[in-house]
Amino acid sequence: MDITKKNSQNIKEILRDQISRQLLLPLQKIPSERELSELFSLTRISVKSALHSLEVEGLIYRENRRGWFVSPPRIEYNPLSRGHFHQMISDQQRVAKTLLLNVKSMVAPSAIATTLKLSKPTPIHIIERLRYIDGRAVLFVENCLISQYFPDILSEDLSQSLTELYAKKYGFRNSCSHFDFIPTSAPEHVIHALNMHPGQQVLKICRVNYNQHNNIIDCEFEYWRPDAVMVSINNRE
Amino acid sequence: MDITKKNSQNIKEILRDQISRQLLLPLQKIPSERELSELFSLTRISVKSALHSLEVEGLIYRENRRGWFVSPPRIEYNPLSRGHFHQMISDQQRVAKTLLLNVKSMVAPSAIATTLKLSKPTPIHIIERLRYIDGRAVLFVENCLISQYFPDILSEDLSQSLTELYAKKYGFRNSCSHFDFIPTSAPEHVIHALNMHPGQQVLKICRVNYNQHNNIIDCEFEYWRPDAVMVSINNRE
DNA sequence: TTCACTTACTGGACTAGTCCAACAAAAGAA
DNA sequence: TTCTTTTGTTGGACTAGTCCAGTAAGTGAA
Known part of the structure; x- marks a missing residue:
């Protein structure tokens, strides 16, 4: 009919x-x-x-x-220009906000130890933050810092750009990073923070950062709502 | 109960x-x-x-x-090391195959003209290829070449690496590329070629390539089955 | 004003089916 | 052998509901 x-x-x-x-x-x-x-x-x-x-x-x-x-228009995110999340968002005439969710200190669990290429038990800090664009929670970020490189970092304001903090407080420059982009589903705590539902897709971005002495100093796991972002990269050879 | x-x-x-x-x-x-x-x-x-x-x-x-x-394990795909798809796959102990689907020549439609930053009607070639890993169709690639830069390219074997062909036949080196990574759903012809179903997710990668004289010579649209791939990038600053 | 409670509304999970289109393998015909 | 036809199986689309859990806004007591 x-x-x-x-x-x-x-x-x-x-x-x-x-x-x-x-x-x-x-x-x-x-x-x-x-x-x-x-x-x-x-x-x-x-x-x-x-x-x-x-x-x-x-x-x-x-x-x-x-x-x-x-969904609002996608944000163009260039991970190679590191760190200035708030800058990037306001450049695109949008409003950014960062919320510090949780900070823990522990010995690196095996998954993170692998990512950081640690050969023995090593203390790390884990900083969990939630980032908003135009009032909408779109990005869950988990930074895993090797504690020895960042004495006393927990007393700082951790809702600012960590890259800038690394530079100002510790004199670290980012010499090299490794990125993985994986379309997959998010773990439980991320789902919860982003107000999503188990089994929904996210864009997972893992990055490993090296300082100017070529030491791995931290890694970061980003979980983006997949409609919120479009990764944009420029490469000069 | x-x-x-x-x-x-x-x-x-x-x-x-x-x-x-x-x-x-x-x-x-x-x-x-x-x-x-x-x-x-x-x-x-x-x-x-x-x-x-x-x-x-x-x-x-x-x-x-x-x-x-x-799903087999994800392929690690580094788009910054351009072109050698078959090499990349065999480096990961997997078997690659490329199938030439279709070649058309036309004046660039508006979406492609925008991507290629064309200001006036310009003839292009569109090369559609399907790529397999271990016998499974995982990647649909659409290359849009500005015809004037590639005289007589259609008489070549188009299932080989196009980057190598650009270098050998035309002396082009890739000086710079721009990438966009977008988690979205695939258009009809891609769905069909990858044997997927309308509304399924793909990872769309758009790249724009510049030659050594800084001219845009072509662009490429890749549509990956999202479980098949993980984009991996190394950045040295 | 502030805070606890109720209530309507939202999507999430689920049942028990039907009909359809496309695929794939088996059966026949040439 | 090779091509065509049939047949069973697959997922896709859909109906017509029920019950549940978390959200949000409104109600009333302190």
Whole structure:
């Protein structure tokens, strides 16, 4: 009876259209799954599947049990220009905020020890921070510092740029970094902090930093909401 | 009555375990959704949702209407060491194959003209290729070459490394490249070539290449199956 | 004003099915 | 052998619901 074979394509097209014509604005809430299912005469499962697919595309995002929202434009993130998160965001006419979540000191667990190429048990600090763009939590960052290189760092303001702190307080310059970009799902504590749901995708970025003496001094794990970012790199050979 | 609150967590854990203990091997088929739903006493919808979540994690992948399979380990892909796809794959003890899909010549459509920073209508060649690792199609590549820089290129073997061809036949060296990495969903023709399903995630990589005279000579759009790859970059400052 | 409590609403998890399109392997025909 | 046809199996799309857990806003007591 229907004109279209797949009804859920309909809802996708209409939402896509409303977003591109700015009838639905960034950060704005989309009607609830139940409302949409009535509007389009579909079950919630079909609606959910359509929304899922727009989520993968990066057009909309989900907050756990709060609803679906329109994604703002992606931030262009150049990881090679290190550290100045707030600068980068304001350069793109957006508003950044950093929240210090947690600081722990411990002996490096095996996964981190491997990343830092540690051959024996070594004390580290782990600094967990949450970063917001335009009031939306989009990035969970975990910095793992080898304690011996950073005496007394925990008494500093840790919501500022760590790279700048490294330079000012310890005279470290970043001579070399190694990056891995992995599309995967986020661990539990990250899911929670970003208000996501277990099994949702994130863009995981692991970086290992070397100082001017070519020592590994720290590593960082970034977990981005995948619709919020686009990694942009310039390479001169 | 059940011990666990969420039954679908069960199936996820068991599959994860079987994969990590290599009882299920890379490229091997997972039992069908119907079989799993009987085994775990769940509906197909619940099974599908659990599989989805393992897919996002990068542990398993889907071939459209063929079934679910175990993902091989991710390839480490360093886009800064340009061009030698086959080399890179065999360095990682894997088997590469390139299939030439399609070659077209046309005036650059607006999206590509923007990427190539063209100010007036310009003829280009588009070369579409499909790349396999261990027999699995994981990467769709679309090269857009500005025709004037590459006279007579269409008579060459286009399944080889284009970078090498640029160097040998035209004396071009790659002086600079610009990359964008975007987690998003793939366009229709890519979905089809990779045997995926509309709405599935890919890692899209756009690169723009400059020759030694600092002219943009071509751009490339890569679409990776997201479980197949991990982008790895080394940066020296 | 402030804080605890209730309540409506949201998405998450799930059941028990149906029908369809594409794939793949087996069976037949040339 | 080689090509075509059939048939079973796969995932994709969908219906029509139920129950649950966390959010947010409004209500009322201190």
